[in-house]
Amino acid sequence: MTVNVDLDKLAGELTTVRDYWRYAISRFRAENLTFGHGTSTAVDDAAFLVLDSLDLPIDALDPFLDARLTAAERRLLAERIETRVSTRKPSAYLTGRSYIQGIRFLVDERVIVPRSFIGEILFTEYSGDEDSLYLPDPYGVESVVDICTGSGCLAILAGKLFPNAQIDAVDLSGDALDVAKLNVAEHELGSRLTLHQGDLFAPLKNRRFDLIITNPPYVDHEEMAVLPEEYRTEPSMALDGGPDGLDLVRRILTDAPKHLNPGGGMICEIGTGRELLEEEFPDLDFFWLDTAESEGEVFWITAEALGVENPKKKKK
Template identity: 75%
Template sequence: MSNLDETIRELQTLRDYWRYAISRFNAADLSYGHGTTTAGDDAAFLLLDSLDLPIDALDPFLDARLLPAERRLLAERIEARVTTRKPSAYLTGRSYIQGVRFLVDERVIVPRSHIGEILFNEYLNGQGSALLPDPMSVESAVDICTGSGCLAVIAAKFFPMASVDAVDLSADALEVAKLNLAEHEVEDQVELHQGDLFAPLAGRTYDLIITNPPYVDHEALDGYPPEFRAEPQMAHDGGADGLDLVRQILADAPAHLNPGGGMICEIGSGREILEEEFPHLEFQWIETAESQDAVFWISAEALGVS
């Protein structure tokens, strides 16, 4: 009997598999950061999503006995998580932003943008947003570096009157984004474009620019664990200090913003560099659950649009 068969024979309930997964993950010294931060959370996600159960409701199912096929599936995925070091989202083929499910694979970075959290917080608080535009006033929006298309999909949901463009340099990423547009039934509202930042959008202007570009510096890239190396490098590489694409976006954005509009941009940990380099720009930093200054808002007027 193989080790995998022995595992399947011995483990019966979801609680058994969760405990076993945590032990295996800790022993293997896995890394996290693709929507989970601990071995327990990552194991819970892998098991629940594999069984198509709500990913935030482990307790009700802990003592459920599993079918033989389910036990084999979970044992195989735990083994794959340890031996391949791929993020759990690649093993289940799905990832989530604020509970919204997106299809993912190795052609795209696993969605985990702070901007998704901000949009939900700003527009679902019942009080409106102090910074971002009124949802019904946005008639045009663009998601630069769209990847899986997750932020473009969320934008289509929050800005129902808007036509949304979504741009990525990677043709492979856009194939995944196309799947997500269909999954969320927003194909008629969102148009995909292949190209470098604003290059395929000549002459187009927007009320809102959303962008989560690559912003990891080369020193950090060199120290990446296997889980992050499993993702497309171009989705992380922001140049020597991580801000090469942010600089280009700031330079190009004014030509693509309507008066009264603005841009929300995620930059990671580059605030100090950015403010020193652009002292004349009024960045307004938006706090999230994990950061106070990973995302900024800047108005069209602050960028010189009149």
């Protein structure tokens, strides 16, 4: 049961970062909050909320633990901790910011909180000295499209990882694209990244790309019916993937060959629908990618596996 808290009294009693971090952990645990919007535990969520609210590095808690806070900072933290509990809104909505691989994005309730496994995969594959075993040479990619872009986070990551590419990003939600515009401006990618409103590939006409990136809605209706309150604060259209979660994934797979250049490919996040997808598309050669927190929820598939022929290799 949620308790009534005197914010003025609380702000007077707690004085350091350590105090608010400890207090937030206790409150979050007592209220059985749900996590998963960039953090996975009460400890991590409390640290994120405190540090990001103070505009401190979110991965550097220890140096600031015993820092004394101003009266305004104490009141802000007291209010945000209680708002997190009373509304169940993800902490990212309260600070207005979310992070993928340390890169900051602006967010609000018009978009889903960024948390795609694709970001981790891209950075892992392109962070070392060796070439990726399956993804294309980052300097050779000249065109990328992000389908279901939401806040624009994956399109922006693509802009940073593929320096020679023009990026397109599509979403059906005009509200989401308004947030994406803010992020494109924030990351100064306006000259290379174009946003489109529409249904999947429709706004792109017959254009083809070297790389398709997509993290479509993939929550099935059974799971939608029991989502924790934190997830219910997000736009339902960004989560609802149809009865079995794969409605949009099917459409993307069907249309992708018409929008891929020979030698290209697609990386797609589908959640837990791997078995269903493989059963329905037994002839497709999916290459499943794991991360630290996921197994078999993201696939890579080449243009050739999707039936895209290279004109140079056609028989005369």
